[in-house]
Every structure is written in structure tokens, then in C-alpha cells.
Amino acid sequence: HLLQSAGLSAERLLQEDSEEDCEDGGAWVMHFTSVIHWPPCPFHGVFMFSLHDLILPNGGTPAGTSSPASSSSLLNRLQLDDDMDGETRDLFVTVDDPKKHVCTMETYITYRITTKSTRVEFDLPEYSVRRRYQDFDWLRNKLEESQPTHLIPPLPEKFVVKGVVDRFSEEFVETRRKALDKFLKRIADHPVLSFNEHFNVFLTAKDLTAYKKQGMALLTRVGESVKHVTGGYKLRSRPLEFAAIGEYLDTFALKLGTIDRIAQRIIKEEIEYLVELREYGPVYSTWSALEGELAEPLEGVSACIGNCSTALEELTDDMTEDFLPVLREYTLYSDCMKSVLKKRDQVQAEYEAKLDSVVLRKEDRPKVPVDVEKCQDRMECFNADLKADVERWQDNKRQDFRQLLMGMADRNIQYYEKPDLKQRLPRIEKQGPPARCALVFCVVLQPLRVLVLCAEVVLSWRAEPPRCPLGSHAHTPLTKTVVSPSVPVGPAVSCRQRPPGLQPE
Amino acid sequence: MEQAPPGPERPLQPAPMEPLGRPTARLEAVVGEEAEGSRGEGRGDGTVTENNFSLKKIEISVSEAEKRTGRNAMNMQETYTAYLIETRSVEHVDGQSVLTDSLWRRYSEFELLRNYLLVYYPHIVVPPLPEKRAEFVWHKLSADNMDPDFVERRRIGLENFLLRVASHPILCRDKIFYLFLTQEGNWKETVSETGFQLKADSRLKALNATFRVKNPDKRFTELKHYSDELQSVISHLLRVRARVADRLYGVYKVHGNYGRVFSEWSAIEKEMGDGLQSAGHHMDVYASSIDDILEDEEHYADQLKEYLFYAEALRAVCRKHELMQYDLEMAAQDLASKKQQCEELATGTVRTFSLKGMTTKLFGQETPEQRDARIKVLEEQISEGEQQLKSKNLEGREFVKNAWADIERFKEQKNHDLKEALISYAVMQISMCK
Numbered sequence: 057h058l059l060q061s062a063g064l065s066a067e068r069l070l071q072e073d074s075e076e077d078c079e080d081g082g083a084w085v086m087h088f089t090s091v092i093h094w095p096p097c098p099f100h101g102v103f104m105f106s107l108h109d110l111i112l113p114n115g116g117t118p119a120g121t122s123s124p125a126s127s128s129s130l131l132n133r134l135q136l137d138d139d140m141d142g143e144t145r146d147l148f149v150t151v152d153d154p155k156k157h158v159c160t161m162e163t164y165i166t167y168r169i170t171t172k173s174t175r176v177e178f179d180l181p182e183y184s185v186r187r188r189y190q191d192f193d194w195l196r197n198k199l200e201e202s203q204p205t206h207l208i209p210p211l212p213e214k215f216v217v218k219g220v221v222d223r224f225s226e227e228f229v230e231t232r233r234k235a236l237d238k239f240l241k242r243i244a245d246h247p248v249l250s251f252n253e254h255f256n257v258f259l260t261a262k263d264l265t266a267y268k269k270q271g272m273a274l275l276t277r278v279g280e281s282v283k284h285v286t287g288g289y290k291l292r293s294r295p296l297e298f299a300a301i302g303e304y305l306d307t308f309a310l311k312l313g314t315i316d317r318i319a320q321r322i323i324k325e326e327i328e329y330l331v332e333l334r335e336y337g338p339v340y341s342t343w344s345a346l347e348g349e350l351a352e353p354l355e356g357v358s359a360c361i362g363n364c365s366t367a368l369e370e371l372t373d374d375m376t377e378d379f380l381p382v383l384r385e386y387t388l389y390s391d392c393m394k395s396v397l398k399k400r401d402q403v404q405a406e407y408e409a410k411l412d413s414v415v416l417r418k419e420d421r422p423k424v425p426v427d428v429e430k431c432q433d434r435m436e437c438f439n440a441d442l443k444a445d446v447e448r449w450q451d452n453k454r455q456d457f458r459q460l461l462m463g464m465a466d467r468n469i470q471y472y473e474k475p476d477l478k479q480r481l482p483r484i485e486k487q488g489p490p491a492r493c494a495l496v497f498c499v500v501l502q503p504l505r506v507l508v509l510c511a512e513v514v515l516s517w518r519a520e521p522p523r524c525p526l527g528s529h530a531h532t533p534l535t536k537t538v539v540s541p542s543v544p545v546g547p548a549v550s551c552r553q554r555p556p557g558l559q560p561e
Numbered sequence: 562m563e564q565a566p567p568g569p570e571r572p573l574q575p576a577p578m579e580p581l582g583r584p585t586a587r588l589e590a591v592v593g594e595e596a597e598g599s600r601g602e603g604r605g606d607g608t609v610t611e612n613n614f615s616l617k618k619i620e621i622s623v624s625e626a627e628k629r630t631g632r633n634a635m636n637m638q639e640t641y642t643a644y645l646i647e648t649r650s651v652e653h654v655d656g657q658s659v660l661t662d663s664l665w666r667r668y669s670e671f672e673l674l675r676n677y678l679l680v681y682y683p684h685i686v687v688p689p690l691p692e693k694r695a696e697f698v699w700h701k702l703s704a705d706n707m708d709p710d711f712v713e714r715r716r717i718g719l720e721n722f723l724l725r726v727a728s729h730p731i732l733c734r735d736k737i738f739y740l741f742l743t744q745e746g747n748w749k750e751t752v753s754e755t756g757f758q759l760k761a762d763s764r765l766k767a768l769n770a771t772f773r774v775k776n777p778d779k780r781f782t783e784l785k786h787y788s789d790e791l792q793s794v795i796s797h798l799l800r801v802r803a804r805v806a807d808r809l810y811g812v813y814k815v816h817g818n819y820g821r822v823f824s825e826w827s828a829i830e831k832e833m834g835d836g837l838q839s840a841g842h843h844m845d846v847y848a849s850s851i852d853d854i855l856e857d858e859e860h861y862a863d864q865l866k867e868y869l870f871y872a873e874a875l876r877a878v879c880r881k882h883e884l885m886q887y888d889l890e891m892a893a894q895d896l897a898s899k900k901q902q903c904e905e906l907a908t909g910t911v912r913t914f915s916l917k918g919m920t921t922k923l924f925g926q927e928t929p930e931q932r933d934a935r936i937k938v939l940e941e942q943i944s945e946g947e948q949q950l951k952s953k954n955l956e957g958r959e960f961v962k963n964a965w966a967d968i969e970r971f972k973e974q975k976n977h978d979l980k981e982a983l984i985s986y987a988v989m990q991i992s993m994c995k
Contacts, residue, residue: 304829307825307826307829308826308829311822311825311826311829314822315819315822315823315826318815318818318819318822321815321818322812322815322816325808325811325812325815326812328808328811329805329808329809329811329812331808332801332804332805332807332808333805335801335804336798336801336802336805339794339797339798339801340798342794342797343791343794343795343798346787346790346791346794349976350976350979350980353980353983354983357983357986357987454832454833457833
């Protein structure tokens with residue numbers, strides 16, 4: 057009924073969300089905004105609805121949601137986005153090719169940003185620009201300002217303790233590059249953030265500095281209004297789902313921290329083990345020099361232990377370069393999320409406070425002042441955006457962690473199938489059983505252990521088919537969201553409920 | 562009861578040695594009542610020789626270890642471990658084994674046996690005992706002699722020692738060894754009756770003495786050098802291995818911390834929950850697997866240790882040879898000088914400076930009778946000396962021949978055993994990976 061009043065056809069809405077579609081990775085999103093009239097006073101409301109799909113194995117984007125509408129810049133448009141999965145993604149961003157620039161005043165690194173897109177917002181199909189960390193920082197601040205209701209992905213750490221970490225060392229630059237690449241990709245995959253003009257300029261402008269200077273004028277009014285929300289408003293009660301998210305984040309960050317510490321400890325122990333191994337191998341060589349018949353097998357053992365050492369070293373390097381940074385990124389991400397949650401709380405608190413003050417001096421109900429309405433809009437907008445972003449974050453998290461461990465497992469498989477092992481085997485064959493066995497065991501020693509372990513973990517995840525990330529979050533009818541018992545929530549709530557035509561996942 | 566080293570007319574082929582196997586390994590040693598002619602090769606193949614006498618097969622095992630308390634030599638209460646030695650004879654025809662003897666011995670008695678063998682078979686590389694105290698330990702491994710794992714490994718080591726002695730073609734015939742296996746009480750007295758203690762002391766002294774040999778046998782010098790190097794390299798290996806084990810233990814155990822975190826994390830997750838839970842479980846399993854792994858590795862370390870101590874025994878044989886050589890040279894030198902003295906007296910010329918010469922000059926010449934008497938004494942001594950020299954030479958050659966035969970045998974054994982040890986080490990590592 058509602059939809060029909062908004063002028064949509066039923067068939068569109070009843071597009072299946074069947075199992076097959078899910079497997080094919082077909083996802084569809086429906087945006088629509090409408091003007092709902094709530095008699096007797098005009099009330100601008102925005103509501104949106106989203107339907108998520110399965111996570112795609114190739115890391116495609118989960119479907120996104122909301123449009124950045126706010127009560128002040130209401131968009132009466134109907135949008136039907138095509139599926140935004142990997143097959144029809146239309147924006148690709150890469151960060152690579154770090155270069156050092158030495159100037160009189162300072163030395164810094166720039167990275168090449170390559171963009172390929174078929175979107176109309178981009179004049180050319182391809183762009184290549186160079187940016188430095190400062191620029192990324194600027195971009196992030198701009199995004200936070202202009203999209204305050206959304207979760208902006210974190211940047212790698214800004215400050216580095218000089219003397220402890222070499223800012224120009226290969227490892228540091230590479231780790232940072234990877235993090236920056238991830239940052240831009242996350243934005244590019246976000247259905248709302250990727251359309252942000254600052255983002256566009258960042259990717260395309262030859263001279264970013266000039267644009268930065270005129271940046272102030274482009275603050276959106278939503279940004280302004282959110283900025284004006286000062287602290288001091290006390291939140292009466294946080295909606296359950298956001299409270300749950302908050303608690304979850306706290307525990308999650310704690311656990312991540314612990315895992316990070318354990319991983320570092322393991323790396324430390326493995327390095328010490330490596331030191332001993334490096335001494336262990338050569339002793340067999342020394343011994344082999346004394347012997348006649350035993351010389352070859354002993355030399356074989358020595359070589360094997362050497363291989364073990366190398367394999368182990370590669371493993372610890374991978375741990376440091378790939379595993380730890382992901383953990384750290386998610387800790388930063390949790391922090392971002394928590395600060396957004398705080399902002400949301402503030403918006404809600406302000407709304408409640410304003411509402412209370414109105415109710416108190418109210419005589420002629422139900423005339424609700426405009427600014428209170430504005431607050432309500434803001435809050436609800438925030439809630440919806442945030443929920444959607446949380447969903448996306450959860451999906452990404454699962455995705456990333458699975459990719460992480462699978463990557464590890466793959467790398468270990470590659471060690472096992474090392475081509476030079478196959479070359480070496482025929483030679484060892486001649487030396488006889490002991491050397492051959494010794495060689496096989498050593499090359500296989502480390503990687504297999506981790507391989508088996510990772511495979512176990514991965515398989516146990518895979519046994520759990522990824523279900524629709526909607527989970528229980530978005531299904532929560534908004535009646536749980538307590539705004540204020542005295543004000544009838546009315547159609548705004550019912551709008552958020554699922555239109556009767558569609559079935560739950 | 563003195564046992565002379567068996568003469569060279571008893572060439573026996575050694576029974577092939579099984580490598581230090583699993584704890585309950587039993588080796589069948591072919592023991593002959595009398596040794597004549599060659600016997601059949603192969604374990605369990607006790608054949609009737611050409612000379613037609615029956616051979617008894619004996620199985621020896623150190624099957625149990627028991628803690629005991631008793632009074633020691635100073636009448637103080639002490640705790641020690643006793644080991645049960647069981648001997649079974651297997652009748653060739655039907656292959657059934659019958660328990661013939663079973664007695665308890667403690668480590669010090671094993672030591673006594675070995676010292677006895679060292680004294681009376683100086684040309685043999687005598688099998689070593691397991692270490693007296695736990696060395697090359699890494700932190701988790703206890704250095705306590707009463708620790709059950711240590712006792713267990715020692716039990717295996719002692720069994721191995723007995724099997725090696727029993728399978729040695731020469732040592733296996735030793736009466737004292739036989740009594741060790743069969744005569745529980747009074748064995749110690751029997752040993753001391755041989756008067757070996759005196760010899761043991763003098764042997765020790767001699768081995769530790771420093772002297773220089775003029776014409777060393779190159780082979781023995783090289784061998785001594787090899788044994789020194791081997792000792793040093795194996796000790797180094799064992800030390801580093803202990804450190805490696807220590808570190809590896811650390812790595813595994815820290816992974817165990819993941820177990821708890823993953824399980825806590827799984828509690829707050831929905832879809833990821835089960836996966837994380839089982840990952841945590843696997844981490845725990847992984848962390849606890851290190852204990853068994855390292856226990857198996859200790860076994861490998863024990864095999865290396867055996868050869869570390871074997872190297873010592875090898876060195877002792879070389880030293881003994883040096884000693885004999887030195888002795889020989891001294892005797893020859895002594896003889897030469899006596900001959901010279903005699904000549905001088907006879908001819909009246911003093912070619913070399915001597916005290917006698919000086920006193921003669923100072924106090925006057927001696928009477929012809931005195932001189933003749935002295936010449937006579939010297940001539941007797943010379944002929945005695947020549948006899949001695951001859952027998953020493955013979956002894957020396959015998960020693961070299963026998964020692965070298967045993968050394969060859971030892972080399973074979975060593976190569977075979979160490980290869981097996983390395984193989985089983987490799988296999989162990991592979992199965993650990995799996």
C-alpha cells in the first residue's frame with residue numbers, strides 16, 4: 057500500500073531473493089525515498105530499506121544502503137541501483153609505486169593512485185595521480201565532516217616515533233602502502249562514500265593543494281548541523297542494537313589486542329627458535345667433515361635444517377607483514393566505529409532534550425517545532441546509516457579474516473610444493489634413505505604445521521555457510537528504539553518495517 | 562679369578578646389532594658356550610656350527626625399575642633405583658623362551674662391571690653406560706635422578722649396554738659378565754677377588770699421565786684425533802639441540818594462549834563463533850602436542866649420547882696403545898743404554914758422561930773384579946731386557962691387531978647405528994608434521 061502510494065510497481069519489489077540468486081552473487085538494493093504526509097503537519101521523513109546479499113567469494117561489495125539525504129536537502133528521487141558486486145563494480149582504485157621525494161624543507165613519500173571507472177561522475181575512464189599521506193589524512197577528515205553519519209574506514213597510524221621506526225624503510229613503506237590501498241578500496245566499495253565529491257577530487261585532481269584551499273566552502277549543511285551538536289546532552293537510553301554494538305566493539309577490541317600481543321610473542325619466540333636452528337644445522341656439517349660413510353647423510357640433515365630455518369623466517373616475516381597489520385587495522389576500525397557511535401548518541405540525546413523542552417512548554421499539541429523535527433530526522437538518518445555500515449563492517453571483517461588465514465594457508469602450500477624440492481629429490485635419492493627422509497622432513501616441517509592448523513580453521517569456517525548478514529540487526533522493528541514514550545512515533549516507525557510484500561531472509 | 566683377554570684364535574663374527582629401538586626392544590644375543598669356528602650370521606639364526614655344538618640364545622632385558630632405600634657404605638640412609646634384569650634362554654628348536662635368571666642391580670654395579678671390562682679388555686672399545694647425571698637438559702627436562710622420565714630413559718640405556726656387551730664377540734664370554742647376569746649376591750666380592758681394583762687405579766693413573774711417544778703409530782694418532790673431534794662435535798650438537806628444544810617448546814606453548822582468546826572471542830560472534838571456537842580448540846591441542854614430540858626427541862638425543870661416550874672409550878683404546886708404545890720405547894731405550902754401559906766397561910772407554918765415570922775419575926778406578934761383577938750383572942740385565950723387549954713387542958703387535966679388529970667392528974656398528982638414528986629422527990619429524 058505504501059509503495060503503491062509512492063508510485064512503485066509491485067513486480068519490482070517482488071524480485072526474488074532466492075537461494076540461486078544468492079549463489080550467483082546477485083544482489084539488489086532498493087532505494088527509495090518518499091514523502092510521507094503525516095497529517096496534519098508536514099513532516100519530512102526519510103526512510104530507506106535495504107536488502108543484503110551474501111558475501112561474494114571474490115570479495116565483492118555487499119550491497120549498501122542509504123542515500124545521504126537529510127531533511128534539509130531532501131531528495132525526492134527514486135533510485136534503483138544495480139547490483140554492486142564484483143561483476144558490475146564500476147570503480148577500481150589502486151595504491152602503488154611509492155617514491156621518495158627529497159625537498160629542502162622535508163623528505164616524504166608519495167604513492168601513485170590509479171583509478172578506473174565508468175561512472176558518469178568521472179570525466180575520464182582512467183586517472184593516475186600521486187598523493188602523500190597528508191592528502192589521505194585530509195580526505196578522511198573531509199569525509200568525516202561531509203558524511204558524519206557514516207563510518208569512515210581508518211587510516212594507518214599517522215605518527216611514527218622517530219628513531220624507533222624508520223619511516224623510509226622498505227617494510228614500513230610497504231605496510232603503509234597496503235593500508236592506504238585498503239583504505240581507498242573500502243571507500244570505493246561504499247555505496248554512499250564512493251560518490252562523495254571530495255573523494256572524486258582526491259582521485260582525479262592534478263593539483264590537490266588548490267582544491268584543499270577552497271575546501272571550507274563545501275561543507276554540507278548536515279555536516280554543519282552535526283558539528284553544532286555540542287556535548288552535554290545526556291542520553292536517556294541507547295537503543296538496544298547500538299548498545300549491543302558498543303559492547304561488542306569493546307570486547308572485540310580487547311580480544312584483538314590480546315591476539316596481537318600473543319602473535320607478537322609467538323613471532324619473538326619463533327625468532328629465538330630460528331637463532332638456535334641456525335646454529336644447529338652447521339654442527340651437522342662440521343660432523344660430516346669428520347666422517348666417511350656418514351658424511352652425506354649428515355650433510356643432508358644440515359641442509360634440511362637450513363631449509364627449515366629459511367622457511368620459518370619467511371613465515372615470521374609474513375606474520376609480521378600480513379597478519380599483524382590486519383589486526384591493527386581492525387582495532388583502529390573499532391575505534392572509528394566507537395566514535396561514530398558516540399556521535400550518534402549525541403544526536404539522539406540532543407533530539408530527546410529538545411523534544412522534552414518542547415513537551416514541557418507545550419500547549420498546542422501536536423504542533424512539533426521544526427528544529428525538533430530536524431533533530432529527529434538527523435537521528436533516524438544516523439541510526440539507519442550506522443546500522444547499514446555496521447553490517448558492512450561485519451561482513452568485511454569476516455571477509456578479511458577469512459582471506460587472511462586462507463592466504464596464510466596458501467603460502468604454506470606453496471612452500472610445500474617448492475619446485476626446488478622436486479629438483480633436489482632425485483639427487484638425494486642417490487644418497488640413500490636417510491638423507492632423503494631428512495630432506496623431506498625438514499622442508500615440510502614448519503609450513504606443514506601451520507598449514508594444517510590454518511586449514512583446520514578455514515575448513516571450520518567454511519562449514520558454516522555465510523548467511524545473510526542481516527542477521528538480527530536490521531530486522532529489529534523500530535518499536536524497540538525508544539524515542540520517547542509520550543510522542544506517538546506513528547508512521548515513521550511503520551515505514552521502517554518491512555513492506556508486507558517481502559519476506560524475511 | 563683372573564680372566565685373560567681371549568687370544569686371537571677366536572675369531573667370531575659379531576651378531577648384528579639392532580639400533581636402540583622402542584623401550585621394550587629385546588635383542589637376541591647369540592652366546593656360545595665355547596667359541597670355535599664361525600657361527601651363522603643373522604639375528605635369531607642360531608645355527609649349529611661346523612664343529613657341532615649347540616648354541617644357546619639368550620635374551621636379556623632390563624624390564625623394571627624400582628625405588629629403594631638402603632644403607633650405603635657410610636651407613637647413611639639413601640634412596641636409589643634398582644633395575645630388574647631378566648635373562649631368558651631360547652631353545653633353538655622350538656623357539657620358546659624360558660626365564661633362566663632374574664635379579665636386581667643398581668647403577669653402581671653396572672659401573673663396576675664396566676670398569677672391570679675396561680681393565681681387562683684394554684684393546685676393546687667397551688660399550689658405554691647411560692649418563693650418570695642428566696646433562697644437556699633444557700629447562701623443562703628435570704635434572705633429577707629420581708625423575709621418572711630420567712629413570713625410564715636410563716633403564717633403556719642400561720638394557721642397551723647389556724645387549725651390546727652380550728653381542729660383542731669377545732666380551733660376551735667374560736665370566737664376570739655372566740655372573741653379573743646370574744649371581745645376585747656376592748657378585749661384587751667376586752669382582753674384587755680378581756684384584757682388579759689395583760689394576761683399575763694404575764690404569765687411571767696411566768691414562769691421565771702426560772708423556773711423549775717418539776714413534777707414534779699414525780693410525781692410532783689419527784683415531785685419537787677423530788675421537789676427540791667426535792666428542793667435541795657431539796657435545797656441541799647436544800647442547801644446541803637442547804636449546805632448540807627449549808625454544809620450540811616456548812613457541813608451541815605460546816600458541817596455547819590463542820586457545821583461550823579465540824574461545825572468548827567466539828562468544829561474542831555470531832557467524833564466526835563456531836569457527837573460532839574450533840580454532841581455539843586446535844590451538845590447545847597443538848600446544849600440548851609438544852610434550853610428546855620432545856620426549857621422542859630425547860630418545861634421539863640418547864642415541865647421540867651413546868656415541869659421545871663411545872668416543873671416550875675409543876680414545877681410551879688409543880691412549881692404551883700410546884702407553885704401550887711409550888713403555889716399549891722406554892724399555893728399548895733402557896736396554897740400549899745398558900748395552901752401552903756394558904760396552905764401555907768392557908772396553909774401558911768412556912764415551913758418555915756418567916756418574917760412574919766421574920766417581921772413577923775422582924775416587925780412582927775400581928778393581929777388575931768389581932768391574933767384571935758389574936759387567937756380569939749388566940749382561941744379565943741386558944738379556945732380561947731383550948727378553949722383555951721381545952715379549953713387549955709381541956704384546957704390542959697383538960694389541961694392535963686385536964684393537965684394530967675391534968675398531969673396525971666398532972666403525973661398522975657406528976655407521977649403521979647412526980644412520981638408523983638419523984632415519985628415525987627424520988621419520989619422527991615427518992610424523993610430527995602430519
